Amino acid sequence: MIVAGIDVGGKNVHIVIKKDGQILGKVSGPSGIKKAESVEQLYDEVLKKTGLTRKDVERVVATGSAAKRVPFANGTIPDAAADARGVIKLIPTARTVIDVGAEEGRSIKISPEGKVLDFAINEKCAAGTGTFIEAMSRALEVSVDEMSKITLQSTQTLSTNAQCAVFGESEVVSLIHQKTPKPDIARAVMNAIAGRIASVARIIGLEKDVVMVGGMAKNTGFIDSLKKNIEMDVLIPEDPDYMGALGAAEVAAAGIYTEEVKAKVAERETVSEGKG
Amino acid sequence: MAEVKIQEFWRWPETNWVNPDIDWKKGMVITAGVDVGSVSTQAVIMVDGELYAYGNTRTGSDSPNSAIKGMGFALEKSGIKIENIDYCIGTGYGRVNVPMAQQSITEISCHARGANFMYGPEVRTVMDMGGQDCKAINVDDRGKVLNFMMNDKCAAGTGRGMEVFADLIRVPVWEIGPRSFQIQKEPSMISSTCVVFAKSEVVGLLESGMPENDIMAAYCSAMAHRIMELLNRLGIKEKFVITGGIAKNEGVVKRLEKELGIKTAERVWYKKEYIDRKYPFDTQLAGGIGAALFGQALLKMGKAKSARKA
Numbered sequence: 082m083i084v085a086g087i088d089v090g091g092k093n094v095h096i097v098i099k100k101d102g103q104i105l106g107k108v109s110g111p112s113g114i115k116k117a118e119s120v121e122q123l124y125d126e127v128l129k130k131t132g133l134t135r136k137d138v139e140r141v142v143a144t145g146s147a148a149k150r151v152p153f154a155n156g157t158i159p160d161a162a163a164d165a166r167g168v169i170k171l172i173p174t175a176r177t178v179i180d181v182g183a184e185e186g187r188s189i190k191i192s193p194e195g196k197v198l199d200f201a202i203n204e205k206c207a208a209g210t211g212t213f214i215e216a217m218s219r220a221l222e223v224s225v226d227e228m229s230k231i232t233l234q235s236t237q238t239l240s241t242n243a244q245c246a247v248f249g250e251s252e253v254v255s256l257i258h259q260k261t262p263k264p265d266i267a268r269a270v271m272n273a274i275a276g277r278i279a280s281v282a283r284i285i286g287l288e289k290d291v292v293m294v295g296g297m298a299k300n301t302g303f304i305d306s307l308k309k310n311i312e313m314d315v316l317i318p319e320d321p322d323y324m325g326a327l328g329a330a331e332v333a334a335a336g337i338y339t340e341e342v343k344a345k346v347a348e349r350e351t352v353s354e355g356k357g
Numbered sequence: 358m359a360e361v362k363i364q365e366f367w368r369w370p371e372t373n374w375v376n377p378d379i380d381w382k383k384g385m386v387i388t389a390g391v392d393v394g395s396v397s398t399q400a401v402i403m404v405d406g407e408l409y410a411y412g413n414t415r416t417g418s419d420s421p422n423s424a425i426k427g428m429g430f431a432l433e434k435s436g437i438k439i440e441n442i443d444y445c446i447g448t449g450y451g452r453v454n455v456p457m458a459q460q461s462i463t464e465i466s467c468h469a470r471g472a473n474f475m476y477g478p479e480v481r482t483v484m485d486m487g488g489q490d491c492k493a494i495n496v497d498d499r500g501k502v503l504n505f506m507m508n509d510k511c512a513a514g515t516g517r518g519m520e521v522f523a524d525l526i527r528v529p530v531w532e533i534g535p536r537s538f539q540i541q542k543e544p545s546m547i548s549s550t551c552v553v554f555a556k557s558e559v560v561g562l563l564e565s566g567m568p569e570n571d572i573m574a575a576y577c578s579a580m581a582h583r584i585m586e587l588l589n590r591l592g593i594k595e596k597f598v599i600t601g602g603i604a605k606n607e608g609v610v611k612r613l614e615k616e617l618g619i620k621t622a623e624r625v626w627y628k629k630e631y632i633d634r635k636y637p638f639d640t641q642l643a644g645g646i647g648a649a650l651f652g653q654a655l656l657k658m659g660k661a662k663s664a665r666k667a
Contacts, residue, residue, distance in 0.1 A: 091557075114564045184554060206511070207553035216553065246553045247512035247521060248489060251395075258418055 083133065084140045086330030087120060087154065088163065088323075089147040091184030092211070093296065094119055095326040096127050098138070099334060106131035107323055116150045124153075142333035144325050146185065146204075158332050160325055161189045161200045167328030168292050169195030171318045176288040179307075179315075180324070181278055181297035183211040188282035201284035207246040209277030211296050214303070216246050217270045220253040221263055225300070228267045232302025235268035249273070267302060275306035282311065292316045294324035366529050367520035369602070373412040374637050375434045379404050386656055387437065387665075388444045390648025391428060391458060392467065393420050393451030396488025396516055397602065398427035401645030402437060406653050408631070410435045413641055416488075420451030428457060440667035444652035448644050450489070459664050462651055464644050465492055465505055471647030472598050473500025475638070477627030481594035484584065485643065486603035488516040491584060493591040500647070506591040512552040514583035516602045519609075521552055522576050525559055526569060530606075537573040537608035544571045546578035555579070577608035584609070585616050598622045604640035 083105070088095040094116070095109045108127040113119045128134060135153070143151035144163040151157075158166075160180070168175045169191060178189040186209045187202040203209050207216070218228045239261065243249040249270070256266050291313050297303055298321030308315050318324065381387060384404035392399045394416060402410040412430030416423040424447065428439065439457055447455030448467040455461065464485070472483040478498040485492045490509035494502055512518045523530040544567070549555040555576070562572050580603070599621055603609055614620050624640060626632050655661035 114561055184557075205550050205554075207551045212553055244510045245512045246551070247517060251489075255418065 082140075082334060083138050084142070084330050084333035085124070085138050086163070086326040086328065086333060087124070087141065087143045087145075087148075087151050088160075088325030088329060089116055089120055089143060089145040089150055090182050090325070091146055093183065093322070094123050095323050096120075096123055097323055097326040097330045098127055098131055098133065099330045102334070105133070107320070107326070109322065112147065116147045117152065120151050140333040140336065142329040144329040155333070158329060160185075161187060161197050163325045163328030163332065164294055165189055165191040165195050165197045165328065166331045167324040167326075168294060168318065169193075170327070170331055172290065172292050172316055174290045175292040175316070177282065177285075177291045179278060179282055179291065179293045180295040181209070181211060181293070182295045183215075186210050186278050186281055188278075188285055188287075190285050190288065199285045201281050203277070203281050208244050208249070209274055209281065213246045213249065213274055214270065214297070214300065216250055217253055217267075220250045221257070221266060223263065223267075228270075229300040229302035231264040232267040232271050233264075233305060235262075235264040237265050238272070239265055239269040241269045241273055244273070244277070268306070271300075271303045271306040272310070275303060275310045278307065279310045287311055287313060289313065290316055292318065294318065294321040296322045298322065366523040366527055368415070369530055371412075371414045371430065372637070372639070373410070373430045373433055375410045376408060376636065378634060379407060379409050381409060381435065381437055381441070384409075386444075386653060386663075387442050388649045388652035388656070389428070389431075389442050389446070389457075390467065390645040390650070390652065391424050391445065391447050391455045392449040392464065392644035392648060393424050393427070393447065393455060394449045394464075394488050394644070395451075395490075396520070397641060398423045398449070398451075399642055399645040400424070400427040400431040401642055401649045402431055402435065402442070403646070403649040403653060406650065408636060408646065410437070411639070411642055411645065413639060416451070420454035421456050423451065424455040424457065438667065441665065443663040443665045444656055444661055445664070446648040446652045448648040459661065460652075460655075462648060465494055465507075466502055467644045467647030467651065468492070468600055469494050469496040469502045469647065470500040470650055471643030471645070472496070472600050473498075474646055474650060475600075475627060475643060476596065476598045476622050479596040480598050480622070482588070482591070482597045483643075484588060484597070484599045486514075486516060486584070486599060486601035488602065491515055491587060491601075491603075493588045493593075495591060495594065504591065506587055508587055511550075513550050513555070514580055514587070518552045518555075519580065519603065519606065521556065522559065525556055526563070526572060528569065528573070533573050533577070534606040534608035534610075536570045537577045538611075539570045540568070540574050543578070544575045546582060547575045548579075550579075550583065573608065577606070578612050580609050581612035581616055584613055588617065593617065593619060595619060596622045600640050600643035602641055
């Protein structure tokens with residue numbers, strides 16, 4: 082059976098095509114302002130790459146903050162459920178999933194079966210999301226990748242005051258003016274964001290194994306700061322940024338995106354929103 | 358080749374003023390207050406407790422230079438030199454870095470005291486809307502702080518947030534208030550709290566073809582709502598006044614009044630002769646005025662010695 086999982090996030094779209102558990106193709110690209118159009122384009126692109134047509138795909142499940150922008154999807158599942166499904170398949174020992182994307186950060190407690198037990202989310206504030214790192218890398222005049230690398234070269238720990246991304250930018254600029262070495266500034270930024278994410282994770286409690294997914298999982302400098310903050314090891318699966326799409330494809334293959342599941346997860350979402 | 362001028366939409370005009378009715382040489386005590394904020398710096402000179410001169414400038418990259426620049430701008434047309442000042446107090450975010458000051462006092466105390474002078478002793482709640490923070494302050498009839506709440510962690514609801522928005526939408530910051538009322542119907546407010554996310558939301562709205570004025574209205578509403586949350590936590594009492602830069606943005610102020618169901622006091626001097634003589638009223642001066650008044654009081658009570666050199 083050929084299925085597709087589509088994750089439409091705040092910044093990027095990730096699509097995975099699977100056949101009988103094997104990944105046939107995957108693609109990612111910016112979601113842009115017209116998210117629906119971006120999804121259509123990227124979907125056609127990945128189908129072309131894998132030599133398939135839309136008719137060959139039996140089921141499509143969408144997830145992400147803009148999951149509803151996928152008109153051809155058979156169903157949608159919440160991000161937390163997609164993450165949980167995707168992670169448990171690759172790392173069966175996972176009990177806590179930390180997912181940090183462009184505009185959201187969430188921590189999910191999962192059961193050995195990959196069910197969402199509880200989760201906490203920050204979607205109100207850019208501090209603690211990938212957008213924060215992007216803004217700071219602009220202020221530092223280095224790429225996000227470069228910033229991740231130089232973080233590991235830092236020799237001193239600075240403490241920064243600013244929590245807010247807008248104020249953080251001014252603070253980084255004044256640190257540059259004071260001729261503070263860029264690696265130390267980068268480390269301070271990573272420590273700050275790790276602190277924010279750890280505090281979201283602590284709402285539900287951190288249980289081994291901790292798995293990190295989402296775009297920020299590829300940022301080694303950040304992962305280093307996070308490990309130090311929570312004093313635990315953090316496992317990173319292959320293609321961590323595709324986890325939502327993989328989970329959605331998993332759900333599509335299992336055919337469990339029914340109304341019943343949707344209703345249950347929606348209910349859980351309303352409960353957890355109050356905590357986040 | 359045509360010159361490309363980079364427009365800075367956040368940049369508000371800097372102002373200074375000297376009181377034509379006072380001869381400072383006849384004054385007994387000359388005090389100054391320098392309010393070095395994160396975004397703007399005001400230097401206020403008072404002669405025997407009356408407003409004599411002020412300069413309102415933008416804060417630069419470091420506090421001492423911003424204080425010197427602000428003070429220079431205030432003194433520019435006055436004839437007073439720094440050496441003629443009896444006592445100077447620094448306040449605001451950069452208060453410990455004011456080179457000409459003998460002492461520093463927190464901006465919360467100074468804004469409370471300044472609002473009392475500007476708006477009169479009936480003031481009970483002062484909302485100081487600064488560049489990088491906002492504070493709701495309850496005061497007594499002498500301008501003494503009874504209680505306060507502040508947000509200095511998040512740019513939402515601060516002047517900086519409004520400047521970021523002005524730059525994004527490419528409209529000078531002082532035009533946003535008036536233009537936010539040139540609309541057919543009040544739009545729903547920007548839903549994101551975070552300024553960074555609000556920026557993406559605004560880009561999306563612009564793309565969707567929403568008129569610019571409507572977006573300004575939506576942004577002003579969101580900011581008013583944010584301020585209201587802080588005020589509600591503190592408890593608001595009339596007479597209610599707003600100080601700081603955002604007080605000049607009627608788009609935010611009128612929407613805040615509507616949401617609170619309370620009118621802000623009219624932005625005029627409490628002293629009738631100040632109104633009659635048409636002294637300029639600038640809500641950003643409250644901190645500087647308060648600081649200069651504290652200097653006056655300290656000298657009077659003998660708690661400080663004059664530092665006058667000439």
